[in-house]
Amino acid sequence: MTTRLGTASAGPGEVDTGRLEVGETRDGSTFGLPVAVVNGAKPGKTLYMQAASDGDELNGVGVLQRVVPQLDPAEIAGTILIVGIVNYHAFQVAEHRNPIDDTKMNRAYPGSENGTSSERIAAATFEAATRADLILDLHQGSTSRMIDEVRVRCGTRHRLHDECLELAKAFGCGYVLDQKGPDGQLARAAPDEGIPTVDPELGGCVGWDETSIRKGVEGVFNVLTYYDFLEGTVDPERQTRANGFEQYGASCGGLIDFEKDLGDEVARGETLYRITTPFGETKETVTADSDGILWRTRRLPQVATGEYVCSLGTDLDSY
Numbered sequence: 397m398t399t400r401l402g403t404a405s406a407g408p409g410e411v412d413t414g415r416l417e418v419g420e421t422r423d424g425s426t427f428g429l430p431v432a433v434v435n436g437a438k439p440g441k442t443l444y445m446q447a448a449s450d451g452d453e454l455n456g457v458g459v460l461q462r463v464v465p466q467l468d469p470a471e472i473a474g475t476i477l478i479v480g481i482v483n484y485h486a487f488q489v490a491e492h493r494n495p496i497d498d499t500k501m502n503r504a505y506p507g508s509e510n511g512t513s514s515e516r517i518a519a520a521t522f523e524a525a526t527r528a529d530l531i532l533d534l535h536q537g538s539t540s541r542m543i544d545e546v547r548v549r550c551g552t553r554h555r556l557h558d559e560c561l562e563l564a565k566a567f568g569c570g571y572v573l574d575q576k577g578p579d580g581q582l583a584r585a586a587p588d589e590g591i592p593t594v595d596p597e598l599g600g601c602v603g604w605d606e607t608s609i610r611k612g613v614e615g616v617f618n619v620l621t622y623y624d625f626l627e628g629t630v631d632p633e634r635q636t637r638a639n640g641f642e643q644y645g646a647s648c649g650g651l652i653d654f655e656k657d658l659g660d661e662v663a664r665g666e667t668l669y670r671i672t673t674p675f676g677e678t679k680e681t682v683t684a685d686s687d688g689i690l691w692r693t694r695r696l697p698q699v700a701t702g703e704y705v706c707s708l709g710t711d712l713d714s715y
C-alpha cells in the first residue's frame with residue numbers, strides 16, 4: 397500500500413521525500429516542512445521521527461541527514477515517517493522560538509488547525525506523528541552545554557510510562573530524565589493518544605556536535621532494530637535515570653568557574669561552581685543541594701543576578 401506524507405508518496409520497498417504544506421510565509425508564498433517516507437518492503441510497525449522542533453537545535457537534523465540515506469526499504473519491515481525540520485520559521489533565522497508568534501513549538505502540541513502559526517505546524521505534524529506506533533522527537537539542550545540523554549515526559553502515573561521508558565532505554569544514550577514535562581510537549585500529547593514517545597536530547601551546542609549526532613544515529617538504529625524494523629538484536633544497556641532536575645541561578649553577577657564537568661557525579665555539599673570578579677576574586681562558592689549528576693550548564697561564563705547557571709539530574713537510580 398502506498399504511504400503518503402505531504403507530497404511524499406512511497407509504495408512498499410520505496411523511499412520518497414517531499415513537503416508537508418502548512419500555510420504561507422509573509423510574502424504570500426506557500427511553505428512546506430521537508431518530509432520523507434520510508435516504506436519497507438515487509439509489513440511492520442510505523443515509526444515517526446521529527447527534528448528542529450526548536451529552530452536552533454540542529455543535531456537532530458544532522459542525525460536524520462545521516463540516517464535516511466542508510467535506510468534501505470528492501471531490508472525494512474514497517475514504515476518510517478519523518479519531518480526533517482518542524483519549526484520552519486525559527487530554523488530560517490536560527491532561533492529557538494517561532495518568530496511569527498514568539499512561541500516555543502514544544503508547548504503547542506497537539507496544536508490547532510485554525511490556531512497560531514506554531515499551533516498549525518504542531519497540528520500538521522501531530523497528525524503525521526499519531527499515525528505511528530512509536531515517536532522520536534529529536535531535541536537537544538538548545539545552545540547550552542548538556543549531556544546526551546533521553547527524556548520521558550508523560551509522567552510516572554501515565555498508562556504508557558513503562559513503554560516510554562522502554563523506548564528511552566532502547567535508544568540508549570546512557571542517561572534518562574524521567575520527569576513529567578510541561579503541557580504542550582509532543583512527548584506529553586502523543587502518549588495520551590496511546591503512542592510511546594520520547595525526546596532524545598542530543599547534547600547542546602551552537603550548530604552541530606559530531607559526538608552527539610553519532611549518538612543520535614546509533615540511537616535511531618538501536619530503536620529500528622529493537623522494534624524489528626531491521627533484522628538483528630540489540631540488548632539495551634542499563635540507563636542511569638534522573639527522577640528530579642535541580643536548577644541553579646546566580647545569586648550575584650560575575651563570571652562562573654565550574655569545579656565539575658558535565659556528566660560528573662556530585663555529592664550534596666560539594667562545590668559546583670564559584671562566581672568570580674574580572675580580577676579573579678571569589679564572590680560566592682556554590683555547593684550542590686542534592687546528590688546528582690552535572691547535567692547541563694550555561695555556555696557563556698558571564699552572569700547577571702538571577703541568570704541561569706546549571707542543572708543537576710537528581711534522585712538517581714538505574715533501570
Ligand SMILES: [Zn+2]
Pocket residue numbers: 449450453502535536537538
Ligand atoms: Zn528542544
